[in-house]
Amino acid sequence: MGLGPSAEPCRAHRVYSEGVTADPVVERDAVLHAVSSAVLAVTRHLSVREVLQVIVRSARALLDARYAALGVPDDDGSFAEFVAEGITDKQWDAIGPLPRQHGMLAAMLRDADPVRLPDIRQDPRFGWWPSAHPVLKDFIGVPIRDADQVLGIIFLSNKRAPGGFTQEDQDLLTLFAAHAAIALTNARLYERGRELTIVEERNRMARELHDAVTQKLFSLRLTAQAAASLVTSDPERAMSEIDRVQRLAGEALAELRAVIVELRPADLDRHGLAETLRKHVGLLDRLNPVTISFAADPLCDLPPATEVAVLRVAQEALHNALRHANASSIEVRLETTGSCLRLQVRDDGDGFGTEPPTSHGLGLLSMKDRAEAAGGSLLVSSCPGRGTTVLLEVPA
Structure with missing residues (x-):
């Protein structure tokens, strides 16, 4: 030490x-x-x-x-x-x-x-x-x-x-x-107490995984079997069943992703929010030509669900910046201001006007949902040619 x-x-x-x-x-x-x-x-x-x-x-x-x-x-x-x-x-x-x-x-x-x-x-x-x-x-x-x-x-x-x-x-x-x-x-x-909270949350996620995804996969298997038995005797009905297989598979995949996303990363338990995010940024910096930096002030303790929300918003903001911004540098910062924890992800890329591109839509919606679920707010500011800033504030 x-x-x-x-x-x-x-x-x-x-x-x-x-x-x-x-x-x-x-x-x-x-x-x-x-x-x-x-x-x-x-x-x-x-x-x-x-x-x-x-x-x-x-x-x-x-x-x-x-x-x-x-x-x-x-x-x-x-x-x-x-x-x-x-x-x-x-x-x-x-x-x-x-x-x-x-x-x-x-x-x-x-x-x-x-x-x-x-x-x-x-x-x-x-x-x-x-x-x-x-x-x-x-x-x-x-x-x-x-x-x-x-x-x-x-x-x-x-x-x-x-x-x-x-x-x-x-x-x-x-x-x-x-x-x-x-x-x-x-x-x-x-x-x-935090460990018990985390265990309870994981058990809840396991129940959701079982209740939602397992039922979808069971229906998917039965429908696939029905389609296979109809291929020679009733091709038209078989195609209808195959279409249903595709729809069920898509729903199962969406629900599975939703459950997985909600699981608390193990690194948060071992290292805390700041160190987990620092390691994530360091990994992205090594893997991408863009310069990605991280800074954090000493942080207060946060509820486990809030830590997950902040981490996921940071990851989504970084993903959007790397994929869409054409930036040369991205800055990530965590700080405590008064009674709020503030996350800022800022890039120097292309930016956008009053409405974000459709490619950002689901990601921005997901970030806003997470901010609201954590009792906070999300502000995305951008200007063409002057980059984009994602600002998340949650109660500390």
């Missing part, structure tokens, strides 16, 4: 490190302000992975440590996830696989009690670390608990101020961990 430079030490730790203790009220307020800021930073996120990263980043800033990490236990006495701050991508790659069951980390997995050490290397529980691992000295570890369950363990090392970690640091980190547990639990519940 990319690890930037350390955040500025929080106000509470400027008080500690400078030794200013003249006013206990000021010091208490500084500590509470630091914890409040760190907790707010965590609770703004709903993705579990984001929450883990922000917990680590906030804890590191809160105690002014050079290195920070957070391990999430699995069911086998090891770590299911391990997030770190303070090392570069190159160092992280050189360190190798996630820590498993050795040393102080393993001891904390077993005991799940706070640990504070002046030098971790002198503790008998210390085992070893890979050659590329940064050298750690003073160390503090605090569990993130939900009742008796350990959700994770925060590890900090190498405090920047002299003297190592204090009891006040441990109390502060324990207070922060208690609030972090709430944020992490909420994020997990939110993701589970």
Whole structure:
């Protein structure tokens, strides 16, 4: 993971490190302000992975440590996830696989009690670390608990101020961990809720597929059999049955496409809307002579159905631009403005007048239907010779 430079030490730790203790009220307020800021930073996120990263980043800033990490236990006495701050991508790659069951980390997995050490290397529980691992000295570890369950363990090392970690640091980190547990639990519940919503939607689509398309295919098979039996005895009636076969096949194909289009792409579950669209744009850019670019601001969380609608509108707009616009460049942008998510797909192609060409008709109708179903709006603006812009806005 990319690890930037350390955040500025929080106000509470400027008080500690400078030794200013003249006013206990000021010091208490500084500590509470630091914890409040760190907790707010965590609770703004709903993705579990984001929450883990922000917990680590906030804890590191809160105690002014050079290195920070957070391990999430699995069911086998090891770590299911391990997030770190303070090392570069190159160092992280050189360190190798996630820590498993050795040393102080393993001891904390077993005991799940706070640990504070002046030098971790002198503790008998210390085992070893890979050659590329940064050298750690003073160390503090605090569990993130939900009742008796350990959700994770925060590890900090190498405090920047002299003297190592204090009891006040441990109390502060324990207070922060208690609030972090709430944020992490909420994020997990939110993701589970989204997964259940997705499963329910897929089950609904499966029912529609069975109810609509299966019946059409059954009728299609019977009609084809009837036509085959009449070819020699009644050719005219056989042709009539064949015409019906063609009509049923067309209806079945249309219904099948409608159901498939509504299925949520798996990439949305794994990567989210912005990254899924970024990958789609990157693929189209490689496959086409047109230059296609993508930009996205940090996005808020959206209902699964809205994410699908935005992705499908983007795909349809890109398809129209590539097929009909004769453009040299296409720009795709996602941004949050106030209470709306905005998707913009803009090309520098031929454009059109007040009425779009008939070749765009079904695609534009589909995009408008999706926008309305998501509670949003779609605006298509174009001018001959000056390109086309598709603008979708949906509630965020």
